[in-house]
Amino acid sequence: MTAALLSTKGLSLSFGGVVAADSIDFALHPGERLAVVGQNGAGKTTFINIVTGYLKPTSGHVYFAGQEITGHSPRDITLRGVGRSFQLPQVFGEHTVRECLLIAASVKSRRPGGFLRPLAQAVDADAVDATLELLQLGARAHDLAGALPEGQRKLLDVAMALMGKPQLLIMDEPTSGVSTDEKHGLMKVLMRALDERKVTSIFVEHDIDIVRQHATRLAAWIAGRIAADGPPEQVLADPAVIRNVIGE
Numbered sequence: 001m002t003a004a005l006l007s008t009k010g011l012s013l014s015f016g017g018v019v020a021a022d023s024i025d026f027a028l029h030p031g032e033r034l035a036v037v038g039q040n041g042a043g044k045t046t047f048i049n050i051v052t053g054y055l056k057p058t059s060g061h062v063y064f065a066g067q068e069i070t071g072h073s074p075r076d077i078t079l080r081g082v083g084r085s086f087q088l089p090q091v092f093g094e095h096t097v098r099e100c101l102l103i104a105a106s107v108k109s110r111r112p113g114g115f116l117r118p119l120a121q122a123v124d125a126d127a128v129d130a131t132l133e134l135l136q137l138g139a140r141a142h143d144l145a146g147a148l149p150e151g152q153r154k155l156l157d158v159a160m161a162l163m164g165k166p167q168l169l170i171m172d173e174p175t176s177g178v179s180t181d182e183k184h185g186l187m188k189v190l191m192r193a194l195d196e197r198k199v200t201s202i203f204v205e206h207d208i209d210i211v212r213q214h215a216t217r218l219a220a221w222i223a224g225r226i227a228a229d230g231p232p233e234q235v236l237a238d239p240a241v242i243r244n245v246i247g248e
């Protein structure tokens, strides 16, 4: 087995009396496409927030590409190669779609003064256009991000994350707020983009059909713990998962 890309050891975090992460041991390998399922409040977003530096764990460790990153800043973790998209897309609504990608690319630039230089000079415009096409946002390039329908806002959030050239992309509910009809097309575009860029991924998803179609592995969260983890069909047949997650 290859070395883990991302791993955690004994990761715990409580909010008052609520144990949102309960001693989580986890490892993800390059090339995996992990779906995460679990009821509302199970701790899915908390796990993502700890791993990406938005929350500090009470105890435990996070490792990425062989180095400990526990408690590092979100910016440092992004620069190391972990991208993320959000449950509520974090786009710059008052800027155009193209400008959002320019901003994302320059903020993530390692070059000194990157953010202070004129945006168009600070980044490779070809990389912006290629990413717009990859996420099928080319026709929307000059529209305001705030005017996009939810599905395209989700694609833009991922496009912005891809400008940082991540090795791993963690997507928190990429299809939430999108109609069942649109969800499938949206996931196809996202997954094709990640394949093309050779990005390993984790995505939180409530729709079991989508999980079956797109995940190579499934982890089910129950009350701050990973209750089952393995091939999707095996996890979906687990009695605790059927009781707690699928029957929700």
Ligand SMILES: Nc1ncnc2c1ncn2[C@@H]1O[C@H](COP(=O)(O)OP(=O)(O)OP(=O)(O)O)[C@@H](O)[C@H]1O
Residues within 6 Å of the ligand: 015, 018, 019, 020, 038, 039, 040, 041, 042, 043, 044, 045, 046, 047, 087
């Ligand atoms: N910043 C916070 N302060 C206090 N409690 C929090 C905070 N963030 C999360 N929690 C609590 O931790 C638990 C796990 O929340 P989390 O958001 O991780 O769940 P989730 O699995 O992502 O749920 P959902 O499917 O609704 O997004 C919940 O009980 C939640 O209320």
Ligand SMILES: [Mg+2]
Residues within 6 Å of the ligand: 044, 045, 046, 087, 172
């Ligand atoms: Mg959540």
